[in-house]
Amino acid sequence: MHQVRKVTEDIVWVGANEHRLALFENIHPLTTGVSYNSYLLLDEKTVLFDTVDWAVCRQYLENVDYVLNGRELDYLVINHLEPDHAASMDEIILRYPKVKIISTEKAFMMMSQFGFDVVDRFIEVKEGDTYNFGKHTVAFVEAPMVHWPEAMVTLDVTDGVLFSADAFGSFIALDGVLFADEVDFDRDYLDEARRYLTNIVGKYGPQVQHLIGKAAPLLPQVKFIAPLHGPVWRKNFDYIIGKYDKWSKYEPEVDGVLVIYASMYGNTESVAVSLASKLREKGIKDVKVRDVSNTHVSWLVSETFKYSHVVLASVTYNLGMYPLIHNYLQDLKALNVQNRTFAVIENGTWAPQAGDKIREFLDNELKQMTVLSDEVTINSSMSETTGAVELDRLADSIVESFKQ
């Protein structure tokens, strides 16, 4: 059965929802699914904007077929060639053999690498080119390294629809939703939008900024932002663009503390939670505690983008930090996260080393991370007489650092 919704009178969402995939990009867990968005323009010519992942191709073909209602497909615009959007283009070409493919030079090269034969039907476009399909005219803006080099965004000047590729996308399957204002985005979607963006595009902050800068003059014409995952925006542009601006500048969204602990037998956990209580007691309103062992790193990364402060509490493991903490830090490095304030708690029964190792990593491998000089060492466990004073001092030091 088809599942389609109108974005404007002439532009229809024909994408599909994915509920059976466990790991996005085979690495980031999906808990509430994801949508692959594709849009179909019905003008004098018919134009499809991007396709969907192979896994949901059947539903997709049904949607496209329904909306075309017997018409030929004239053009397929590929804004982003990553297979979660482009994998179905082969099938589209087979079914609509007259279709011409519009995309960038780099995308063309990649299509041949992925094995799509488009040589005779390829139309190459560059930054600033426009194309007319009858009533509708579109303009192309290159968006290199957001987060692939071939990416572009396309603005339908006639209806003011910006096909924004992966930018402004989110996890969570749409399941009938089309517009962001149909849901409580801030409550229900923001965390997953952040997790999607920061883990997938986090590294490319400067490139996102570059794109935001280029797109700024076009914004007055934009009435809809139509991404390749998640809901379409037609209101509150300042809200979502504001979030993107912060994430891509590596600025925290909230003044608050993320406490990540690695605990083998509960002693480090006890100290981490005790610290969280102290921080709340001292008036820090937003404190989030996470167990590194049962929280996938994609959430930890996402929340590191959100919070201004991070406390790392780690046991010593093989004379170093806990492997999962190391993995988390490696991810922060890969994703270019910067400008956060860290505090460190280490535990060790005979030779506590985690603290020094974490501090070293933060200092040498990451950019502009401030590490508070107070550090707490736990010897196996903490009690009122062993380490409580230092923990209080650390809590004070964290509170103090908010004032700077």
Place this chain on the structure above:
Amino acid sequence: MLFSTTEAHEKLRKEIREFAEAEVKPIAFMLDQENEFPHEVVAKMAKKGWMGIPFPKEYGGMGLDNVSYSIAVEELSRVDGGTGVILSAHSSLCLWPIFAYGNEKQKQKYLVPLCKGEKIGAFGLTEPDAGSDAGGTKTTADPEGDYYILNGNKIFITNAGPAETYVVFAMTQPGKGTRGISAFIVEKGWEGFTFGDHYDKLGIRSSATCELIFNNVKVPKENLLGQEGEGFRIAMATLDGGRIGIASQAMGIAQGAYEEALTYAKERIQFGKAIGFQQSIANKLADMATKIRCARYLCYSAAVQKDAHVPYAMEAAMAKLFCGDLAVEVATEAVQIFGGTGYLKGMPVERMYRDAKITQIYEGTQEIQRTVIASYIVGKPPKETTAASKPKNNAITGERKKEIFKEGSAKDKVNALVTALMKDGYDFSVGIDLNTPIVDADRVVSVGKGIGEKKNMELVKELAKNVGAALGSSRPVAESLRYLPLNRYVGMSGQKFVGNLYIAVGISGAGQHLKGIKNATTIVAINNNANAAIFANCDYGIVGDLFEIVPLLSKALNTGEKKAMEQVKKIKRATPKKLPPVNKHFVCLGCGYEYDPELGDEDGAVSPGTIFENVPDTWICPDCGEEKSQFIPER
């Protein structure tokens, strides 16, 4: 392209030259002889607005360019190098950092009166152990409440004494080298801020130079210039600009000496004609004139680049290097042309000869100028990564003073220790109970196996009482000897001391013990083995027999019944916010590769230290092959 100053520049030059001829020249010899600062001259310059030439009118400056400023220093120095440096140190070294890094409140409070010349400014960076290498800065600024407590001294400070406002550099994060330095605005007259004697210098004797001494000076937190840890960067940027000032001074001295020599060469008749017409003298004059012209353009072009906000550090260093050497060369040849007459006091060239030398030394020696210039040409050497080349800090307890008292008798050593502790602010009229838990204790006297028999514990108890401290021990004293209960031994596995004063008696300093006291504010070691690890981890130490030292120390601190101590107030070090790199990183739009100037790209033949702008246009992204034009700067 016409290399020329503007009409306005030349009008200003004429004005300052007339002033210098009329007001400075007649007294220059007297100032030199008497080592006297020209207060009246400076006051008159202030009236004319010359104390704030290159700063905006809204802050009381003249709103002119740096070429105008260079001309002013040049013209004053042409007559008297000392007067020239007064203006240079004031403008470049004090006003500029406040202008560039100060917040609005600081600018209104300090920059405005400085620009108007109501106050004179100075700059305090150099120390006995931190000349060319500012990383050796020992002056400290410890946060305490709303203040930083400044301790240490600064030497060779120009304008020290007459100046009211000082930009001073101090360590806020000891052990972090240049990254631990912060800049402060300090006012003359604050309690504990005093001056050493005026130096008796070879030249520029009309400028005031002396030592700044800071003894627990309370600097309000709002007087931090820039952010914590930014001090070294502020100092280096300030010196970049200051070099234009010193280059101008050197060029002015050369110009003055040259003019004196030219006039004399035309008057002095030998072998029937003026010596200026003798080829040997004429050649000297021709060389002088040629090189002075080179010097002037080097100097002005650096100033123009500064005004245009394009990088100018290398050009300023080149100007200072060339002008400094030139001043010495021209002054030497000028004395030569004067012959015996030039060797006499009272002759301007004799004074200029002495004045010139300093321009090769201060504002970065000529050797340092070359280092700076070379860093822009060949880049910085790659970061040393081998373990051997890393600076070693063996102290487990972090950065410590390691002051070991060696002079005189045991009593002298003990007295020196007590004096040092009192100076650090320890008040021995108050104290805590002997049995205060170690973690809560402000002070602990701790004993090691060196104590010997159990009866000797009385000695240490007595000392703890007199120090006003709780009693602690090393692990073996509690675990094996059982002189104290287990909950009183200090160490990583035992109790951690986080208070202020820790006195280790007969403790050699095992690693696990030292880890337990790394948060102590002050560590004192008393041990008979000079090689004990504790001495590398202490602030103060006495090498000696504890049975001799401990009773003496007990006696020295015995103030009778101790008053109860108020709430423990621990000096806490703030953690400075990290600074972004000086040179921007650039990222590739083809793949996301990040170009780091510190690393360069060895495979692409770009040496480490090359800023992106200097990477050849033919260079391509090492990861994906995009051209250089496809890179964008990181924010």
